[in-house]
Amino acid sequence: MEDKINALIEKGVVPTTQRLIVFQYLKGSKTHPTADNIYNALKKRHPIFSRATVYNTLFIFKEAGIIQELTLDKKEVHYDPNPVPHHHFYCKVCKDILNIDIECSVAKKRDIHGHKVEDVQSTFYGVCKRCLKNEQ
Amino acid sequence: MEDKINALIEKGVVPTTQRLIVFQYLKGSKTHPTADNIYNALKKRHPIFSRATVYNTLFIFKEAGIIQELTLDKKEVHYDPNPVPHHHFYCKVCKDILNIDIECSVAKKRDIHGHKVEDVQSTFYGVCKRCLKNEQ
DNA sequence: CTCTAACATTAGAATTATTCTAAAACAATA
DNA sequence: TATTGTTTTAGAATAATTCTAATGTTAGAG
Numbered sequence: 001m002e003d004k005i006n007a008l009i010e011k012g013v014v015p016t017t018q019r020l021i022v023f024q025y026l027k028g029s030k031t032h033p034t035a036d037n038i039y040n041a042l043k044k045r046h047p048i049f050s051r052a053t054v055y056n057t058l059f060i061f062k063e064a065g066i067i068q069e070l071t072l073d074k075k076e077v078h079y080d081p082n083p084v085p086h087h088h089f090y091c092k093v094c095k096d097i098l099n100i101d102i103e104c105s106v107a108k109k110r111d112i113h114g115h116k117v118e119d120v121q122s123t124f125y126g127v128c129k130r131c132l133k134n135e136q
Numbered sequence: 137m138e139d140k141i142n143a144l145i146e147k148g149v150v151p152t153t154q155r156l157i158v159f160q161y162l163k164g165s166k167t168h169p170t171a172d173n174i175y176n177a178l179k180k181r182h183p184i185f186s187r188a189t190v191y192n193t194l195f196i197f198k199e200a201g202i203i204q205e206l207t208l209d210k211k212e213v214h215y216d217p218n219p220v221p222h223h224h225f226y227c228k229v230c231k232d233i234l235n236i237d238i239e240c241s242v243a244k245k246r247d248i249h250g251h252k253v254e255d256v257q258s259t260f261y262g263v264c265k266r267c268l269k270n271e272q
Numbered sequence: 273c274t275c276t277a278a279c280a281t282t283a284g285a286a287t288t289a290t291t292c293t294a295a296a297a298c299a300a301t302a
Numbered sequence: 303t304a305t306t307g308t309t310t311t312a313g314a315a316t317a318a319t320t321c322t323a324a325t326g327t328t329a330g331a332g
Contacts, residue, residue, distance in 0.1 A: 014328075016280065036318075050282045055319065057280095072257070074207040074290090076318060087242070089251050100248055106223070106240040107258070113236065114265035115225050121208070124248055125255040132252055152298085152309065172289075186311045191290065210319090212289060 011064040021046060022057045023066070032070060032078040032088075032097040072097070072123040085120045091128035093135075098128060147200040157182060158193045159202070168206060168214040168224075168233040206233070208259040221256045227264035229271075234264060 004023055008015040021042060026033075033041075039054045058079055061067045068080040072090050078097060080088075085107060087100035107120045127135070140159055144151040157178060162169075169177075175190045194215055197203045204216040208226050214233060216224075221243060223236035243256045263271070 014279075016327080018281070034318090048282080050284095052283085052320080053281055069210070071207060071210040074205070074213050077210050087248075089248060089253075091251070092254070098251070102242060102248070104240070104242040106238060106242065109260070112223075112225060112238065112260055114268075115227070115234070115260070115262060116264075116268055117225075117260045117262045118228070119261040120259070121261070122243070122258045123256070124245075124251070124253045125257070126251060126253040128252075129250040132250075150299085150308075154310070170289090184311080186313095188291080188312080189310055192309080 008066075011066055013060055013064050013066070018049065018053050019057050019060070021049075022054065023061070026061075026067060026079065026081040029081055032080050034076045034078055036076065038079075068119075070097070070121065070123075072121065072125075085122075087122045087124065089124045089126070089128065091131055092125060093127050093131035096128060100124065144202075147202050149196055149200050149202070154185065154189050155193050155196070157185075158190065159197070162197075162203060162215065162217040165217055168216050170212045170214055172212065174215075204255075206257065206259075208233070208257065208261075221258075223258045223260065225260045225262070225264060227267055228261060229263050229267035232264060236260065 001020070004020055004027075005015045008019060008023060013019065022038060025038060025042060031037075035051075035054050035058055038058075039049070039051050042049050042054070058067070058069075062069050062079075065083050068083050068085065070078040070080055070088065072078065072088060073095075082099075087102055087104065087107070089098040089100050090096075091098070104122070107122055109120075110117050137156070140156055140163075141151045144155060144159060149155065158174060161174060161178060167173075171187075171190050171194055174194075175185070175187050178185050178190070194203070194205075198205050198215075201219050204219050204221070206214040206216055206224065208214065208224060209231075218235075223238055223240065223243070225234040225236050226232075227234070240258070243258055245256075246253050
């Protein structure tokens with residue numbers, strides 16, 4: 001727990017109880033949850049937990065560079081516990097979001113035609129391997 | 137007008153009056169309008185025009201490959217009159233969406249780690265050239 | 273330790289982009 | 303012209319997110 005508190009402090013985030021719970025949940029997650037996913041998961045264990053706090057916390061974490069916001073789904077925002085930009089694959093069938101590890105020099109640029117790049121999002125949309133197999 | 141009608145027919149879209157109006161608006165646009173932008177622009181000239189029709193039409197056009205849906209803004213969906221995937225730059229300051237013409241082999245892939253790719257969206261977020269200049 | 277000011281959390285209301293609904297209008301064809 | 307399927311419409315419904323104002327918590331100064 002001590003290490004989590006320090007992780008938040010190092011990023012300039014006041015380590016409140018709620019923020020630590022959200023932080024722990026995110027870092028233990030291998031998926032790309034939505035605010036609602038997080039709210040519902042935490043609500044079970046901690047009945048007094050507000051939606052607004054989840055949204056506020058995610059905003060704070062994103063600003064601090066602790067997590068990454070993914071706007072690849074037009075319905076809702078997803079969050080990636082890994083703040084380092086990387087490619088994603090969004091399956092239209094099962095709605096799963098997969099991390100794609102691929103070398104890409106374009107995505108590393110910090111300057112494009114004179115515009116200052118701060119973030120990058122690269123998403124492939126289609127049908128994932130597993131759903132392709134099930135379709136047959 | 138005849139050529140626009142044919143363009144829709146060729147893509148398998150029934151060329152109704154409303155669809156032609158939306159098509160004309162989009163193809164004459166150099167920006168990346170939202171459904172609401174389109175609705176408001178058309179409403180002025182054609183008072184009897186429903187929001188639902190704009191949404192339906194954009195959906196039909198997207199499915200037909202006439203336009204491209206951009207989910208790069210968490211607030212609302214933008215539409216690109218150009219259906220060919222290309223990179224975009226989203227300015228956090230002026231909220232402008234710019235087309236980025238850059239060679240990228242990764243974005244051309246139709247198969248990633250066994251997943252079937254149908255669409256790609258690559259977006260850079262930051263501050264555009266113009267806003268950088270104004271900031272000084 | 274205690275006070276205080278700044279900050280964080282809460283429940284629920286408000287907002288707003290998008291989708292749904294059911295009726296009316298229209299198009300195409302026989 | 304009648305029929306059938308498709309499209310459009312206005313407005314209601316939905317749902318993700320943000321706002322609000324009251325309450326609770328934190329951390330640093332004294």
